[in-house]
Amino acid sequence: MSNYTVELKSTNKPSILKFEFNEFLTKQKGYEYHNIEEAANSPLASQLFYLPFVKTVYISQNFIAIEKYNIVEWEDVQDEVAEQLLNHLNDGGKIVNEDEAKSTKKVPVTVYAESTPNPSVMKFVANKKLVLESAEFKTIDDADRSPLAQKLFHFPFVKEVFMDENYISINKYDMAEWDMITNELRGFIKNYIEEGGPVLKTGSVSKEKTEDTSTPKIDTSNLDEISKEIVQILEEYVKPAVASDGGNIMFKSYNKESKDVEVILQGACSGCPSSTITLKNGIETMLKEMLQGKINNVVAYNG
Numbered sequence: 001m002s003n004y005t006v007e008l009k010s011t012n013k014p015s016i017l018k019f020e021f022n023e024f025l026t027k028q029k030g031y032e033y034h035n036i037e038e039a040a041n042s043p044l045a046s047q048l049f050y051l052p053f054v055k056t057v058y059i060s061q062n063f064i065a066i067e068k069y070n071i072v073e074w075e076d077v078q079d080e081v082a083e084q085l086l087n088h089l090n091d092g093g094k095i096v097n098e099d100e101a102k103s104t105k106k107v108p109v110t111v112y113a114e115s116t117p118n119p120s121v122m123k124f125v126a127n128k129k130l131v132l133e134s135a136e137f138k139t140i141d142d143a144d145r146s147p148l149a150q151k152l153f154h155f156p157f158v159k160e161v162f163m164d165e166n167y168i169s170i171n172k173y174d175m176a177e178w179d180m181i182t183n184e185l186r187g188f189i190k191n192y193i194e195e196g197g198p199v200l201k202t203g204s205v206s207k208e209k210t211e212d213t214s215t216p217k218i219d220t221s222n223l224d225e226i227s228k229e230i231v232q233i234l235e236e237y238v239k240p241a242v243a244s245d246g247g248n249i250m251f252k253s254y255n256k257e258s259k260d261v262e263v264i265l266q267g268a269c270s271g272c273p274s275s276t277i278t279l280k281n282g283i284e285t286m287l288k289e290m291l292q293g294k295i296n297n298v299v300a301y302n303g
Contacts, residue, residue, distance in 0.1 A: 004089040006082050011065070015055075017074050019085055020063040022132065025095050027196055030060040043094040047084070053077065059096060061129050111190040113182045116169065116247070120159070121267070122178055124189050125167040130199050134164035134248050136266045148192060148199045155188075157181055162267035163199065164248055169267040226294055227254045230261060233290055238283055249283075252301065259296040261287060 009018040031042060034056050039045035045057040048066065056067035064085060068074065089095070110127040135146065138160050143149035149161045152170065160171035170185060172178070193199075223231065231251045242249050247267035254261050263283075284298040 016065055016067045018063050018065045024062055033057045042096045044088055062132055109190055109193045111186050113186050121169050121171045123167050123169050129166050131163045137161045145201050261298045264301050
């Protein structure tokens with residue numbers, strides 16, 4: 001049984017609060033309910049409508065958004081709601097009941113291929129969330145938690161697989177050119193997702209790094225202040241740009257004496273010919289400017 005955890009996220013509408021989970025809740029894009037009658041197919045939503053302040057319930061892939069009436073403030077009830085949701089989920093309660101027709105029907109998915117700065121890596125982007133956190137697989141033996149990655153490794157030209165959010169980056173061997181294999185891979189990924197095939201067995205990446213295949217969120221509680229600032233800069237300014245190229249960057253360490261920063265490159269960035277230039281001209285320059293006098297050098301390691 002999954003062990004759900006929840007994180008509360010505010011929205012731009014004060015009456016709506018998001019309860020974000022570490023596991024996928026549904027394979028569909030989302031369900032919206034405005035009253036208990038509409039929520040007949042959702043035991044979880046039905047339960048929520050017994051709370052007098054609940055106006056609308058929206059169940060998405062990995063979060064539940066609730067709109068409330070103005071009779072209460074979220075700060076007075078949010079902990080109670082979060083506990084109720086966790087109890088329901090961790091006790092194995094149903095989220096949404098889908099009839100046989102819906103459960104077997106393909107969900108239309110769009111997948112497109114996008115080149116990356118690394119000529120050996122192609123990025124395949126879907127119009128839906130695939131994983132909740134990044135995961136990298138160097139060999140088929142690493143991919144025991146990912147049925148999709150295992151199947152991709154059966155293509156003789158697939159060398160490595162990296163997953164994050166709504167895309168999959170594939171590193172190929174030189175035996176094949178992208179113009180000969182891109183459509184085959186794109187079609188396979190599209191059909192696999194449409195048929196409801198599992199991307200990761202648990203629906204999300206474990207918080208504990210087991211076989212060096214997952215990328216858990218960095219625990220900054222034990223880091224010094226400069227390291228925390230570096231992590232924040234990487235998360236806010238660097239990761240989005242790196243992700244757009246099909247890769248990922250992780251903070252590894254900071255040495256106070258030498259003022260050296262160590263990072264780990266994953267996905268398209270790992271082994272990319274332009275990675276060193278990108279680090280020297282981009283990331284290192286940014287860190288030096290934003291943390292003046294605290295950074296001397298950035299050293300990158302391939303994930």
